[in-house]
Amino acid sequence: MSELRETIQQVIENEPVALFMKGKPQFVMCGNSERALRALREAGAPVTAVDILPDPRIRQELSALSGWPTIPQVFVSGELIGGADIVEELAASGDLERKLEEKLGPAYRSEDGSGRVVDVLAA
């Protein structure tokens, strides 16, 4: 396994909520990434964001790991939840909050909505 793939795998496994997106939460570069981020924030999720744009290998390695072809991709406790459409649908039905609570415990809500950003190339 490449070093980059291992780093991505660690983010997926270790972060409560990992969002692989185009751009950063402060400067989102794609409508679908924006939709996923908004739905997660509204559910109070403690988001850890990874920008896939700096290097095409990030997306290649991520999709090889997840088997999911498109960006964004959302993981909760290592489990692939889906892309923007799924996250929005789950948020609308209340299933997203239920999933977060089930996986992360009832006190999952993030105190600070800004979340954190991980650079998988620097790791």
Next chain:
Amino acid sequence: MSGIDRLRQLLEQAFPDAAELDVADRTGGGDHFQVTVTSPRFNGLALLDQHRLVNEALADPLRDGTIHELRIKTRGTE
């Protein structure tokens, strides 16, 4: 064949029994698509697995850049 026709053809092949199948060009630019599929194949499947079937049907245009952005809406028939 235009992108929209190619997507429709691939989805029709993958979901021949679809009760509803629609492909829309969201921006008019020919690479941002909204696909809607209602099929009995989705019955009993989690949303993730429903979308996975659509992604698999569209694997080629997703890979070769025909699709820049994809929105998916799936429903079972039950």
